[in-house]
Amino acid sequence: MTLAELLQQLEKRLPGQILGGSAAETLGKARAGKHQHELVGKIIAGLFEKNGLPDAAAPISRSQAITALAPIRLEFMRDDAPVDGFRLVEKIVHAIDGAFNDEALRQKAEGKFP
Secondary structure, three states: OEHHHHHHHHHHHOOOOOOOOOHHHHHHHHHOOOOOOHHHHHHHHHHHHOOOOOOOOOEOOHHHHHHHHHHHHHHHHOOOOOHHHHHHHHHHHHHHHHHHHHHHHHHHHOOOOO
C-alpha cells in the first residue's frame, strides 16, 4: 500500500479528518504545519518523514506506519496529555490496522496473498 492509499483509507474511516485535497496536497500541508487538524498533520508528517519516503506514492508497510506513530502515541499516553488527543491517536492507529487488514483480505481474495 502506498502512503497516498493509506491516507485515502484513513479518510474513509475518519471522514473529514485526514484529507485536505489530494493525498499529495494533504502531505504538503501536513509537512508545512498547515493541515486543518494540527495533530493529524503531525501524524501524517511523521508517517512520511520517519520512514524517509520520497513522496505520497511511495509504499509504506503496516509496521512502518505503526512504528512512525510510536513517539506521538507515547506523548499522548502521558498523564497530563489531553484525552481528546489520545483518543484521536488511538482511532488513527486502529484505522491503520483496519486499512492494512482490508488490503490483506483483498489480496487474498485475488489470490495474491499466500
